[in-house]
Amino acid sequence: MWVLDRIDRVSDIAYAYGMGRPPLNMKPTLVRFSSNVIDRIDALVGQKHRAKFIREAVDAELERREKELDRDDYPNRDSDQK
Template sequence: MKPTTIRLPVETLQRIEALVGSRRIASFIREAVQAELRRREKEAGEDHANGEP
């Protein structure tokens, strides 16, 4: 893995921490990013299958 710095609104970070705890924030963000990438890649594939560029 490559370390990366991101900036999040304080409220967003507080919401994540409330759900998963302070020790699981990085893991939560990794999982959320992976899920969003899969969703968008699937969506992009469906767009191409429907003839959209």
């Protein structure tokens, strides 16, 4: 059918020019939270925004800890981990 041939050509053109969803540059990871934590997150931001909230919270905590390390001139990070 000419319609299917045309669709194939259009999709080929779109692919060749880099159209479509851009890469997210993210890796999936499995993290387990208690039901209570999930309920608290959902109460604040809603279930649809849970992943974004967790990403932002992790980024904020990483920045906080990195600043703390800068302030302490990079102490032995493994000393308090067991």
